[in-house]
Amino acid sequence: xxxxxxxxxxxxxxxxxxxxxxxxxxxxxxxxxxxxxxxxxxxxxxxxxxxxxxxxxxxxxxxxxxxxxxxxxxxxxxxxxxxxxxxxxxxxxxxxxxxxxxxxxxxxxxxxxxxxxxxxxxxxxxxxxxxxxxxxxxxxxxxxxxxxxxxxxxxxxxxxxxxxxxxxxxxxxxxxxxxxxxxxxxxxxxxxxxxxxxxxxxxxxxxxxxxxxxxxxxxxxxxxxxxxxxxxxxxxxxxxxxxxxxxxxxxxxxxxxxxxxxxxxxxxxxxxxxxxxxxxxxxxxxxxxxxxxxxxxxxxxxxxxxxxxxxxxxxxxxxxxxxxxxxxxxxxxxxxxxxxxxxxxxxxxxxxxxxxxxxxxxxxxxxxxxxxxxxxxxxxxxxxxxxxxxxxxxxxxxxxxxxxxxxxxxxxxxxxxxxxxxxxxxxxxxxxxxxxxxxxxxxxxxxxxxxxxxxxxxxxxxxxxxxxxxxxxxxxxxxxx
Amino acid sequence: xxxxxxxxxxxxxxxxxxxxxxxxxxxxxxxxxxxxxxxxxxxxxxxxxxxxxxxxxxxxxxxxxxxxxxxxxxxxxxxxxxxxxxxxxxxxxxxxxxxxxxxxxxxxxxxxxxxxxxxxxxxxxxxxxxxxxxxxxxxxxxxxxxxxxxxxxxxxxxxxxxxxxxxxxxxxxxxxxxxxxxxxxxxxxxxxxxxxxxxxxxxxxxxxxxxxxxxxxxxxxxxxxxxxxxxxxxxxxxxxxxxxxxxxxxxxxxxxxxxxxxxxxxxxxxxxxxxxxxxxxxxxxxxxxxxxxxxxxxxxxxxxxxxxxx
Numbered sequence: 001x002x003x004x005x006x007x008x009x010x011x012x013x014x015x016x017x018x019x020x021x022x023x024x025x026x027x028x029x030x031x032x033x034x035x036x037x038x039x040x041x042x043x044x045x046x047x048x049x050x051x052x053x054x055x056x057x058x059x060x061x062x063x064x065x066x067x068x069x070x071x072x073x074x075x076x077x078x079x080x081x082x083x084x085x086x087x088x089x090x091x092x093x094x095x096x097x098x099x100x101x102x103x104x105x106x107x108x109x110x111x112x113x114x115x116x117x118x119x120x121x122x123x124x125x126x127x128x129x130x131x132x133x134x135x136x137x138x139x140x141x142x143x144x145x146x147x148x149x150x151x152x153x154x155x156x157x158x159x160x161x162x163x164x165x166x167x168x169x170x171x172x173x174x175x176x177x178x179x180x181x182x183x184x185x186x187x188x189x190x191x192x193x194x195x196x197x198x199x200x201x202x203x204x205x206x207x208x209x210x211x212x213x214x215x216x217x218x219x220x221x222x223x224x225x226x227x228x229x230x231x232x233x234x235x236x237x238x239x240x241x242x243x244x245x246x247x248x249x250x251x252x253x254x255x256x257x258x259x260x261x262x263x264x265x266x267x268x269x270x271x272x273x274x275x276x277x278x279x280x281x282x283x284x285x286x287x288x289x290x291x292x293x294x295x296x297x298x299x300x301x302x303x304x305x306x307x308x309x310x311x312x313x314x315x316x317x318x319x320x321x322x323x324x325x326x327x328x329x330x331x332x333x334x335x336x337x338x339x340x341x342x343x344x345x346x347x348x349x350x351x352x353x354x355x356x357x358x359x360x361x362x363x364x365x366x367x368x369x370x371x372x373x374x375x376x377x378x379x380x381x382x383x384x385x386x387x388x389x390x391x392x393x394x395x396x397x398x399x400x401x402x403x404x405x406x407x408x409x410x411x412x413x414x415x416x417x418x419x420x421x422x423x424x425x426x427x428x429x430x431x432x433x434x435x436x437x438x439x440x441x442x443x444x445x446x447x448x449x450x451x452x453x454x455x456x457x458x459x460x461x462x463x464x465x466x467x468x469x470x471x472x473x474x475x476x477x478x479x480x481x
Numbered sequence: 482x483x484x485x486x487x488x489x490x491x492x493x494x495x496x497x498x499x500x501x502x503x504x505x506x507x508x509x510x511x512x513x514x515x516x517x518x519x520x521x522x523x524x525x526x527x528x529x530x531x532x533x534x535x536x537x538x539x540x541x542x543x544x545x546x547x548x549x550x551x552x553x554x555x556x557x558x559x560x561x562x563x564x565x566x567x568x569x570x571x572x573x574x575x576x577x578x579x580x581x582x583x584x585x586x587x588x589x590x591x592x593x594x595x596x597x598x599x600x601x602x603x604x605x606x607x608x609x610x611x612x613x614x615x616x617x618x619x620x621x622x623x624x625x626x627x628x629x630x631x632x633x634x635x636x637x638x639x640x641x642x643x644x645x646x647x648x649x650x651x652x653x654x655x656x657x658x659x660x661x662x663x664x665x666x667x668x669x670x671x672x673x674x675x676x677x678x679x680x681x682x683x684x685x686x687x688x689x690x691x692x693x694x695x696x697x698x699x700x701x702x703x704x705x706x707x708x709x710x711x712x713x714x715x716x717x718x719x720x721x722x723x724x725x726x727x728x729x730x731x732x733x734x735x736x737x738x739x740x741x742x743x744x745x746x747x748x749x750x751x752x753x754x755x756x757x758x759x760x761x762x763x764x765x766x767x768x769x770x771x772x773x774x775x776x777x778x779x780x781x782x783x784x785x786x787x788x789x790x791x
Contacts, residue, residue, distance in 0.1 A: 061572065061587045233573055246576040257483050268788035270487045270633060271732035 005046050005428055006038045010421065013430055013461070015161050017418040019084055030087040030481045037195055038082075046423050049081050053187045062183050062243075064236045064467070072234070077180055078472030080422045081191055084433060084454040088202075088480040091450060094165060097347030098155050098439050099446045100337060105170060105324045106441065107340040109149040112323065113139045123339055124332050128407065132329075133377065134322035136285065138292060142309060145218045146443045149318040152211070152280075154178070154452075157347070157435045159418035166350045168415075168434065170333070172325040173317060174282045177453040177473075178438045179240035182207060182247075184453070184475035202450035202478040207438070208247035210449070214442025215278055218314050224277035226250045227267060229258070231283050231299045236468070241282055255283070260303035263310040278314045279304075285319050327376040327410055328354070350415065356407040364411045368395055371411045373402070386463075388414055417463055420474070422456055432457040434465050435476065451476035482633040486577055488786040489570040490634050493578075495641035496567035497586075500560050501618040502649045503530050507547055508611045509680030514543050516672040526550070529652055531558045547607055551614070552599055560614070564593055578638075579628035582621070589617040633731050636724040640781060643717040643724070647774060650704055650714050653681050654767050658701060674700070686710055701763060702755040714770065715750045721777075722747045728785070739780045746773045 010025075012018050020031045027035045041049075054076060057063070063074040086094075111118050112129055119126045129135055154175030156168040185204055189196050215226050230241035232254050245252035251267065258276065259266050266273035281288065287297040292305040307313045323329065331352045334345045353360040353371070364371055368387040375383035385398045402409050419430035437452030454476045455465035465471040506526055523546045531550065551560040568590035575583050592598050593614070602610055629635050657677060674695045678684035683703055690707075691699045707713040722743040729740050758766045 058591060059584060059588060061575075061583065233569070242572065242575045249576070251483060251486075252573075252576055253483060254485065257485050268484045269732075270482050270484055270637075270728070270785040271734070273788060 004039050005041055005043045005423075006035060008043075008427055010428055010430065013416070013419055016416045016430070017159055017161055017163050018430055019159075019418055019420040019433065021421075030085045030090075030479060032481065033199055033479075034083070034085060034195070037192065043426050046081065047426065049191050050423055053079050053081055053191065056187055056190070057183065060183070062180075062239055064239060065234065066236075077467055078458060078470075079184065079187065080431075080456055080472055080474040081188070082421050082423060082428065083188055083192075083475045083477045084420050084435075085477045085479055085481075086435075086451065088478055090165075091202075091478045093346060094157065094435075094437065095448045095450070097165075097167075097345070098153075098437060098448050100341065100343060100346050101155065101167065101170065101333065102150060102153055102439055102441055102446055104333065104336040104340050105172065106147070106149050108336045109318075109321055109324050110144075110147055111340075113320065114141065118336070118339065121339075123335055124329070128328055129323065132323055132326060134285070134320070134326055136320035136323075138305060138309070139318070139320035144318045145311075145314050148218070148441050148443070149321045150324070151214065151218070151316045151318075151441050153317075153439045153441070154436045155439065157437070158350075158415055159435075161416045161418075163418075165347060165435075167333070167347050168350060169327075170325045170330065171436075172321045173284060175436070175438070176237040176240055176282075177436055177455075177467075178207060178449075179243040180473055181438065181449070181451070181453045181476070182243070184473060188475040188477075196477075199479055204449050204451055207449050208244065210447055211244070211280075211440055212248040212250070214440045214444065214447070215280060215316060217443040218316070219277050221277055225267075225275060226278040226280065227253045227258075227276050229253055229255070229279050229281040229283055231255075231287070235282075237282065244280075250280075255297075255299045255301050258301040258304070260301050260307050263303075263307045263312055265301065265304055265307045265313045276313060278316065280316045285322060288315070288319060327374055328407065331410065350412050353411040354407075355402050355409040355411065360411075361402075361406065365399070370414055372414055373398060373409055373411045376408050376410060386414065415463065417457075417465075420454070420456065422458075422472075422474070424458070429460070431460075432463050432465060433474075450478040482577065482637075484786050484788050486574050487633065487637045489574050490577065490637040491641035491781075491786075493567050493570035493574070493586075493641065494638040495645045496563045496570070497618065497621060498642045498645040499530075499649075500563040500567070501615070502645075503550065503560060503563075504611055504615050504618070505682060506530070506680050507550055508608060508615070509676050511543055511547065511607050511611075512679065513672065513676040516676070525656060529656060531556055544603070544607065547611075548602065551593075552602070561593055564590055574634070577634040579624070579630075581624045581628040585617070585621050585624045589621070592617075631727075633728065636728045636731070637785070639720065639724045640728075643721045644774070644778065646712060647714055647717045647721070647770075650681070650712055650717070651767055651771060651774075654701065654704055654763065658697065658704075658763065682712055683710060698755050698759070701758060705758060705766070706750060706753055706755075718743070718747050718750055725781075732785070734784045736784070739777065739784055742773065742777050742780060746770070746777070749773075 010021060012021060020028060022028055057076040057079065063076050065072045065074050108118060118124055119129060150172040152175065154171040154177060156171065157165045158168050159165050181204060216224060228241055228245045228250055230238060230252055232238070241252060253267055257267050259268065259273070265276045265279070267276050283299050286294045288300040289302065289305040290297045290300055291302045304313070305319065308315050308319070331349065331354060334349055337343055337345045353364050355361045355364060364373070371387045373385045373387070385394065387395070417432035417434060420433045421428040422431040424431070433454050433456050435452055435454055437448055439446055439448045454474045455467070456472045456474055457463060457465050458470060458472050510523065510526060523543070549559070553559045554561060556562065568586050571578060571583055571586045625638065675684055678687050678700070681704065687699065687703055690703065703710055704713055706715045708715055710716055725739055725743045729737060
């Protein structure tokens with residue numbers, strides 16, 4: 001007889017918060033109903049559900065391309081069938097915290113491209129802004145529609161051993177993953193057919209409608225022409241671009257489909273050139289306009305920035321927003337919240353040491369085995385040193401690099417990311433997770449989609465959840481428990 | 482609709498139609514090889530579909546040849562590569578085709594590129610195996626018929642489909658019918674012309690129309706100007722004309738030259754019969770159509786696929 005998957009031994013990590021199990025091994029309140037369902041399922045059941053989800057993603061074409069020796073291989077993003085469940089009360093705090101943060105970040109971006117009060121009041125060293133590659137001079141003094149810069153944001157949160165959520169990173173440029181959030185729900189509603197409606201898991205499927213309406217609200221036109229600009233088929237997030245275009249009913253365009261003339265942007269259609277009003281771009285600032293930025297770019301549209309500056313096209317997110325999600329600027333977000341909003345941060349930052357500060361640098365050197373050092377312009381888990389795993393030689397080399405440009409580095413305590421049970425090799429095993437909720441900022445205010453994308457590390461003990469480094473994901477349910 | 486999207490839709494259906502033609506051809510040829518080795522040359526198929534230069538295979542071994550035509554990933558024109566291309570085109574136009582079309586073409590691609598699927602080829606009867614592949618095309622055509630809205634996308638898909646189909650019928654007249662004249666002795670062998678007609682899907686209709694009597698004029702008449710045969714040149718040109726007319730209404734291009742060109746070809750065929758073809762000579766008849774098609778194809782490119790700036 002096959003036995004229930006949940007009755008097997010579950011070896012929790014030390015000094016780590018588990019999303020489902022309390023320290024004494026009892027099931028947390030938010031997972032109680034779901035655990036009753038799990039009790040009825042055997043490992044064989046879970047394995048076949050897992051197989052069904054793999055086939056589902058493959059047949060739907062929910063894939064990303066990995067390049068190996070120029071040979072593109074399409075893979076599915078590893079998906080774990082056990083949902084991550086968040087209690088509604090806890091979620092409300094996250095939601096409010098994200099709204100507060102985005103409000104402050106937008107005011108900050110507007111400020112530094114206009115009056116620069118934040119600099120004048122010495123809230124942040126000026127060189128951190130003006131010498132930052134993400135600071136775009138072309139945006140100085142430009143008024144953007146409705147004063148909104150970061151229309152689409154993905155805020156990375158982690159829960160440490162204390163059980164509290166912290167903000168790890170603000171992704172304000174072209175955050176990806178929202179299509180996986182939607183697809184994950186598409187599959188879990190099939191895997192757990194009665195559970196989701198019965199327990200009123202907060203719905204997320206209106207995200208495309210919400211996004212469309214918020215984009216539309218930026219334009220004065222009744223029926224603005226909205227397009228989604230993709231770098232093309234070879235981009236690893238191409239699936240997401242096709243999905244969002246399809247779900248919103250907007251045209252998916254590549255740089256070559258657009259042309260900028262007389263300070264207007266047109267798309268080349270079978271019926272001739274047609275004016276474009278709003279561009280939701282998934283192309284980085286640097287590649288957006290070969291005339292104004294990187295001249296070697298073939299992904300963007302020559303002259304698009306001139307149309308933008310003339311107010312004839314709206315670019316989402318606004319160019320130059322990257323100045324606010326830089327890892328060095330991150331440390332100042334709590335100050336922004338009190339400076340612009342006169343409020344206390346609802347969601348806290350992770351304690352961060354700036355290596356440009358002598359005292360903090362000394363502390364980092366002495367306590368390196370407890371810390372992670374990151375380059376401020378690094379992302380995707382690259383360009384970092386995990387103190388406890390690094391050899392003396394590696395540490396020595398890294399310190400040399402820091403000496404050359406200390407302002408490019410920060411250090412944070414090694415995080416004990418919370419774990420969530422994952423189905424791995426015929427057993428439920430704890431794996432580290434983070435959470436990326438998605439927020440949309442339009443003229444109707446900020447909306448945060450309940451839940452978000454839970455990313456999971458697949459290797460035992462690993463803290464790296466990034467999909468580019470082999471991480472997976474699972475669905476996230478917000479439930480009133 | 483974006484010009485690039487229109488172009489991709491056109492090629493999606495063109496690849497699907499071409500691979501459908503190829504499958505029917507290899508099925509008929511394998512079938513013929515079961516009757517007589519002499520009349521089932523693989524060389525012709527390899528020549529017209531794959532480009533024969535780099536191909537180094539044993540023409541006596543049907544199974545390896547079929548394996549090559551379907552599964553070789555190094556030649557651009559093999560079935561697997563055409564399906565991959567059709568699917569890549571579909572992937573880039575997902576917001577314009579029905580979800581069902583995408584799912585059917587993606588499934589075809591996933592199956593044909595699966596190792597187990599490939600391994601099953603050598604274990605099965607080749608005709609059964611090819612029938613299985615042909616079934617994916619039938620699903621694709623049906624799904625497109627019942628789920629795709631009759632807008633721009635549908636018209637561009639059909640341009641690709643019918644243009645490709647006409648080219649296949651022209652090729653059939655050029656190569657096959659010409660070779661018939663040289664091989665008079667074999668003609669009366671019923672399996673020969675039966676297989677020939679089967680390869681273009683016209684055997685049933687032929688027997689119904691002309692009974693079981695072989696006559697080369699009847700074949701030419703059926704392939705060129707039969708109004709009801711879905712693979713005849715006349716039928717496909719009429720379809721082409723319908724979709725060009727619709728596209729002109731949807732997109733209002735500056736000139737109506739395209740409609741003029743297809744209308745002219747349509748009317749030329751309307752007033753053509755087997756006597757006038759024979760009088761002109763089959764080669765000249767086919768060459769003239771080919772020339773008109775080239776013109777139409779260039780004009781489609783110019784008007785719809787490549788937009789100039791202001």
